[in-house]
Amino acid sequence: MSAALLPTTTDRNEWTEEEAAVVEAAGLVFIHQYGESKGQKILAPRPVIAKFMHICERTGLDPMARQIYCIGRFGSDGLEWSVQTGIDGFRVIAERSKVYAGQDEPEWLTKDHGWVQAFIKELHGDHPLAARVKVYRSDWDRPMVGIATWDEYAQKKRNGQLTAMWEQRGPGQLAKCAEALAFRKAFPQDLSGLYTDEEMQSQDVEIGEGDSEGTAVRPRRRGIPTLADRARAAERADAEAAAVAEPVVVDAELVDEEPVADPETTDAAPETEDGHVCSRCGLPRADEEGGICGPCEIEIEAEIAAGEEQS
Numbered sequence: 001m002s003a004a005l006l007p008t009t010t011d012r013n014e015w016t017e018e019e020a021a022v023v024e025a026a027g028l029v030f031i032h033q034y035g036e037s038k039g040q041k042i043l044a045p046r047p048v049i050a051k052f053m054h055i056c057e058r059t060g061l062d063p064m065a066r067q068i069y070c071i072g073r074f075g076s077d078g079l080e081w082s083v084q085t086g087i088d089g090f091r092v093i094a095e096r097s098k099v100y101a102g103q104d105e106p107e108w109l110t111k112d113h114g115w116v117q118a119f120i121k122e123l124h125g126d127h128p129l130a131a132r133v134k135v136y137r138s139d140w141d142r143p144m145v146g147i148a149t150w151d152e153y154a155q156k157k158r159n160g161q162l163t164a165m166w167e168q169r170g171p172g173q174l175a176k177c178a179e180a181l182a183f184r185k186a187f188p189q190d191l192s193g194l195y196t197d198e199e200m201q202s203q204d205v206e207i208g209e210g211d212s213e214g215t216a217v218r219p220r221r222r223g224i225p226t227l228a229d230r231a232r233a234a235e236r237a238d239a240e241a242a243a244v245a246e247p248v249v250v251d252a253e254l255v256d257e258e259p260v261a262d263p264e265t266t267d268a269a270p271e272t273e274d275g276h277v278c279s280r281c282g283l284p285r286a287d288e289e290g291g292i293c294g295p296c297e298i299e300i301e302a303e304i305a306a307g308e309e310q311s
Contacts, residue, residue, distance in 0.1 A: 006053055006063065010046040026063035028052060030072035030079055035297070044070060048081045059190060060096065061089045071200075078300045084197050087176045090183040093190045094135070101136040103182070104143070106175035108132075119171040127154070131174040135182040146181030153177045153199065173198050 006026070007019040015023070023029065028044040044052075052070050055061075061068035067089035072079045094100040108119040108128035119128050127150055134143040153174055155163045166173055180196045278284075278293040292300070 006056060010049045010053070012043060022064065023049070026052065027069040027071050035294075042072075042079065044072065044081055052083055055083055055194070059089070059093055059194070061085060061092065067092060068194075074297055074300070082200065083194065084200050085194050087179060087196050087198070090180055090191060090194075090196065094183055094187055097137075097187060097190065099137045099139050100186075101138040103136060103179070104134040106131055106133050106178060108171055108175070127170050128174060131171065131178040133175065133178040133182045135179070135186045137186055140186075144182050144185035146178040146183070146185065148174055148177035148181060150174060 005018065005022045007015045007023065009015075012020070012023075023043075024041075028049055030042045030044070032038050032040045032042075043049075048070065056063060056068060059068065063069055065088075066086055068083065068085045070081055070083050072081050074080070105117055107115040107117055108124070109115055109130040109132070110119070110124040110128060112124075115132065116124065121127075130147055130149045132145060132147045134145050136143045150170075154170065155166045155173075157163060161167075162170065176196060176198045180199055184191045184194070278296055281293065281296050283293065
């Protein structure tokens, strides 16, 4: 199979069943993994599909071979889509250029400040400090060098532990990041704006549901709240403050609920016993500053799903 199996139009009503299946296999369909919407599917917006189809045509990469694919992640503004490639996709593009003249074997920087061609934990420590790869072009006198540092790219869970892939194959993962950097320098016209999955995974992640051994992970919700987010948070905070102004009866006793903090009155979202202030609803239950809480994430999923049904 090849990229030729992708639809020629972004209008899903004109797709054949086979084209729809290719679109889903290419990652352009987000499948909910959490909450009441678990298992439901959301098709990427038409601009995202158009961008993906254009990049596939420009690069000649095959989504069925996982040389290129799309992925959706939740942020504070809802689903955010990105196009990613495997390192094999970078190698294919370089080979097709006709000027690719090979590369040196990767090297790793040890804690002794020396570069080695084989990183061995028993000799060099738990992990390398950096990885280096040199890529050559036949029309250039000097190689392009990509250097990736461990602190910048190693993927960790929120508890600070490495993910299973980086724990078991950390040096190799880091070498792929360095190779991608070198390729992007050597072939900027073809690879500009494209990133490998190893590069895109260099963010803290949370342990996901069903993670009995700490290996399954879920991307953390990131993002700075937009003006619309802050406006909704202020409105909800005002509504909450008005609602708790009257005493609430619990077990025949009168109790007063504590006032809800207004995110507009502080420079940064405060952390409470429950968590940070959610950038969407204003309640102190988000996992991180500037993030959104679980109920709001489910709400966003429902809104997106409703919009898809209406379209």
